[in-house]
Amino acid sequence: MSVEGVAHIFGRVLEVGDVQADADFFVLGGDSLLATRVLSAVARDYGVELTFDDFAFSPTPAALAARIASVR
Amino acid sequence: MNRVVVIGAGLAGLTAAADLRHAGVDVIVLEARDRVGGRTHGVEVAPGAWIDGGAAYLGDRHTDLAKMIADLGLKTTPTTMEGRSSFVLGPERIVREGRFPPLNAVALGELFDGLDDLVRRVRPQAPWQSDIPDDETAADWAVRTLTHPDARTFFPLFLGEMMAADPADVSVLHMAFYLSSGGGLRYLNAFEGGAQDSRVDGGAHQLCERLAAELGGDAVRLDSPVHAVEQTTGPVTVHAGGSAYACDAVVVAVPPALADEITYQPGPVARRTTGRTAPGRAVKVHLIYPEPLWREQGLSGWSVNAAGPLLSTVDDSPVGGGAGVLTGFVTGRAATRYAALTPEEQRREAIAQASAIFPGLPAPTGFHVTNWVRETYSRGCYAALFGPGDWRVLGPRLSTPDGRIHWAGAETSTEFFGLMEGAIRSGHRAAARILAHTEPSRNQQPPLSS
Ligand SMILES: Cc1cc2nc3c(=O)[nH]c(=O)nc-3n(C[C@H](O)[C@H](O)[C@H](O)COP(=O)(O)OP(=O)(O)OC[C@H]3O[C@@H](n4cnc5c(N)ncnc54)[C@H](O)[C@@H]3O)c2cc1C
Numbered sequence: 105m106s107v108e109g110v111a112h113i114f115g116r117v118l119e120v121g122d123v124q125a126d127a128d129f130f131v132l133g134g135d136s137l138l139a140t141r142v143l144s145a146v147a148r149d150y151g152v153e154l155t156f157d158d159f160a161f162s163p164t165p166a167a168l169a170a171r172i173a174s175v176r
Numbered sequence: 177m178n179r180v181v182v183i184g185a186g187l188a189g190l191t192a193a194a195d196l197r198h199a200g201v202d203v204i205v206l207e208a209r210d211r212v213g214g215r216t217h218g219v220e221v222a223p224g225a226w227i228d229g230g231a232a233y234l235g236d237r238h239t240d241l242a243k244m245i246a247d248l249g250l251k252t253t254p255t256t257m258e259g260r261s262s263f264v265l266g267p268e269r270i271v272r273e274g275r276f277p278p279l280n281a282v283a284l285g286e287l288f289d290g291l292d293d294l295v296r297r298v299r300p301q302a303p304w305q306s307d308i309p310d311d312e313t314a315a316d317w318a319v320r321t322l323t324h325p326d327a328r329t330f331f332p333l334f335l336g337e338m339m340a341a342d343p344a345d346v347s348v349l350h351m352a353f354y355l356s357s358g359g360g361l362r363y364l365n366a367f368e369g370g371a372q373d374s375r376v377d378g379g380a381h382q383l384c385e386r387l388a389a390e391l392g393g394d395a396v397r398l399d400s401p402v403h404a405v406e407q408t409t410g411p412v413t414v415h416a417g418g419s420a421y422a423c424d425a426v427v428v429a430v431p432p433a434l435a436d437e438i439t440y441q442p443g444p445v446a447r448r449t450t451g452r453t454a455p456g457r458a459v460k461v462h463l464i465y466p467e468p469l470w471r472e473q474g475l476s477g478w479s480v481n482a483a484g485p486l487l488s489t490v491d492d493s494p495v496g497g498g499a500g501v502l503t504g505f506v507t508g509r510a511a512t513r514y515a516a517l518t519p520e521e522q523r524r525e526a527i528a529q530a531s532a533i534f535p536g537l538p539a540p541t542g543f544h545v546t547n548w549v550r551e552t553y554s555r556g557c558y559a560a561l562f563g564p565g566d567w568r569v570l571g572p573r574l575s576t577p578d579g580r581i582h583w584a585g586a587e588t589s590t591e592f593f594g595l596m597e598g599a600i601r602s603g604h605r606a607a608a609r610i611l612a613h614t615e616p617s618r619n620q621q622p623p624l625s626s
Binding site: 135136137138139140141142143144145146147153154155156159 | 274275276280281282283284285286287288289292361362365366
């Protein structure tokens, strides 16, 4: 289930525990440097290369998972 | 302990001198240049408006620096980063929100993943014990691990900005150590909330000027390059020019390459550099305008430019108005080339580039180059760069006294290595170690600053 998978990536990169499906990456303390690390993990795990703007418009696990599904 | 000679009137030496004086020790500071401050240096660009030709930025984790700023009656001013950034990383100029470069985000993520992994593996208090092979330069590491061209484009720019290093000049272990020592990748990279959060209002050079003034009288001797230190059974003798100074202990607070040029008798003392140690290379360029004109176009003044010479620019305008100051950083290989140009060529290239980054920007009303590559008494700016194998050789004895010779300086601190904070911590550490071997002084002097 990729919402959980993306939430797990958020948690690892942000070094926080459980991340909710609708939690905003930037509100949780993320910045553009860490966002690139989420995108590299997404590319590794799902084989999808997203842009920084994709991420900026979909900064929650639920939204990003939907974005991944739409381009897969 | 009656008298200590401190060699070098930078932040490290003057911090040590202030602590020793505070404890009632008679201190003399010998400084090679005709000014105090070392790698902090103020330039007056308009009446009463000073800019930092050397060190400028600080953040909330620089706690000893913050205390010094407050104790000396100085203030900080926040760096400003409002508006869009400009990037010239390929054939065209791109303007966008935020400081994130318009490069492939996945490629940058791989770069930062790799750096993050190194930072986790390094042991900042004892880098030579890290599980990171110390036979590689950062350039070797980049070739081996970075596959995407955008990551390869950005890495040298990033390292230049962070360490004024060319990737070939620094070991991958030292890069990892430096990033960890300074607070990690994010902290070092950030302006607001990070290591570039603020500046000393009016210039960081004031720290050293005020410390020297509080030492007072003729405690600080300028134009006194030290060339020899003799430890005999009696006093230690420090030789500078034709003068000799007898003392009970010495603090050597000069950059590593210069510490190694002093003759120590009887030797040997632990060396401070090896053949692999390289100088960081930086030139700071300041373009002065009547106002921060780029703000009128909604631009922050922040730019990144792959071709150089100004690899990055930042808005360092004084808060109260009165001038617009655009600071350009020329680092690493670009600094070697730029430093060798004539003043006219330097000026022409910098101004041409500024108007390519900020179209419509008029010619500056003032132009200043602070060329650290040429500074005889720095030899490594921002700091010295340890090459492959250096940490194993130099690390274990970085801050261990050799008899009555104590070592200080930004490159002897494993905390905030190479930064103002590291220099200050090293000065406190050296003074504390000397005082720990001292009987309580009978004639305590009043504190320097109340
Ligand atoms: C361009 C530039 C930008 C920087 N930016 C930042 C920044 O933003 N933030 C930050 O925290 N740090 C920054 N740094 C690093 C910071 O400036 C240094 O880490 C710090 O100032 C070093 O202090 P120090 O006392 O160890 O050495 P120095 O400041 O180098 O002081 C050593 C002193 O010893 C003197 N000396 C040398 N040889 C002899 C001799 N034989 N006899 C007598 N005296 C001698 C020198 O003249 C000098 O005054 C920057 C440095 C540069 C150059």
